[in-house]
Amino acid sequence: MQQMRTGRRAVLVEPNKPLEIWESPVDPPTGADVLVAVEMAGVCGTDYHFYLGEVPMPGPMVLGHEGIGRVVECGPEATTDSAGNPLAKGDRVYWVPLKPCHRCHACTVLEDTSLCPNQSPGRFRDPRLTPFATYTDFALLPNGMTFFKVPEDTPSEAVIAFGCAMPTVLHAMERLGQIRFGDRVLVQGAGPVGLAATLVASLSGAGEVVVIGAPASRLDMAKRLGATSTIDLDVHATSADRIAAAREIMDGGADIVIEAAGKLAAFGEGTQLVARGGRYLIVGLWSAPGTTMLEPRKINNDNVRIIGSALSRPRHIFKTIQLAQRYHTQLPLTEVVSHRFGLEDAQSAIEAVGRHEPIKAVIQPGMEA
Known part of the structure; x- marks a missing residue:
């Protein structure tokens, strides 16, 4: 019998309170879900606004909405990324955890998923479950969430440098x-x-x-x-x-x-x-x-x-990878990542961003605090 995985996650229990590190079981993926080991989580200014309570919270939530990681396991129906590229264990992927419903006026009539009222990341985040937030050891990308493979010739830093930006x-x-x-x-x-x-x-x-x-x-x-x-x-x-x-x-x-x-x-x-x-x-x-x-x-x-203009659509996530692949050798994209923190030190990362110290900060769960 396969041993149950466990993973840590940085949880904002309530505004203006230090993040807590919770550890809990990680369920294996089913259907078209994909389980990813997080390598880099971008620290966005919006995370700091959540921390301050300036953005409504659904309750305790796992922070982070910019992620790069390696595929650990695919559900039996998960065979490709969102562009149709074959997907396998070990592939590196990039995601911004927005999940449009594809069953509303914005998604189907306006054909603008950025306006979908049902895709707020907060409504899917639950510290008791495997989340697809990114201040975690593992993220579960559910069926319908956009993610794309990162070419092996493109550094992770060149993509996460601008995160969701x-x-x-x-x-x-x-x-x-x-x-x-x-x-x-x-x-x-x-x-x-x-x-x-x-x-x-x-x-x-x-x-x-x-x-x-x-x-x-x-x-x-x-x-x-x-x-x-x-x-x-x-x-x-x-x-x-x-x-x-x-x-x-x-x-x-x-x-x-x-x-x-x-x-x-x-x-x-x-x-x-x-x-x-x-x-x-x-x-x-x-x-x-x-x-x-x-x-x-x-x-x-x-x-x-x-x-x-708010948020983005799937093609813009894909084009971000294309831009990073095209220009990372000509421009200092990797150098935009100026500060790195371990997952246990996520609170320090949030505070540093609040003080505008980093150009771009990332959390690397595998890094020692």
Whole structure:
């Protein structure tokens, strides 16, 4: 008889309380489920917002929604990844644990799974069961969840560097529309979402890519990924200073402003930096509650378009792997991963991200704390 596996998981029992490490049995996969041993779990700013209680929790939950791991066991009906590639024990896979229902208006009529109201990761997370969250030793990827094989010539770090940020940005860029050659692009925020937006804007032919953010390590990485100029929040501490600096660099305003700061105050600042006829893409405010003032007259008279975008669709997860495979030898994608923590030290990882210390932090369950 096969010995029952057990696995650890980092559990947020309630907001603002230290994560707890729970250990429990790991059920074998059935049907089309796939059991994966987690190698790297990206630490996202949203995890920190869960920790603070700024995002509603369904109860005790296993954190983590960015994962790379090796297939341990496949259910009898699991023969391929989500792109139809043959799947076997030992294959490395990448997933962002969203599971659309494919039985709602958004999924079937709008054909936009990012709007599915039934795919919230929290409703599937239960510390007593094998989860598909990623702050774990093992993750169970259920039938219907998107995951893709990572080519063996592509480092895990190059994919997890942007975690869920790159799929989110690729989806947002589709909603934005084409970045025209020579466009002036301003990115608010230098975390993983901002860095992903910087990279994609640069690769799309933008003439200028200006990044507002901090600390200096993130701004240095932004330049290495294609930013032409940066504005340091630690130097330009007031909104008026940042607006003046950006307008000077961009000759009055940006053709495209991308909000990737995750801070409510960034929205009002961004609306002032969009040039006439420009576009403002909102990507980072998913977990930032609250309201803010807006002058509709400026939006109206300057013909400004405001585009919201949340989450991603399966193809954007696939394209993230393609981007990493194509550019990891030319660009410092692997170096975006700046901090590594063991699973037992997940609390320290969350706190470090809250202090904006890492460019990108990952949890590696096999690493000694």
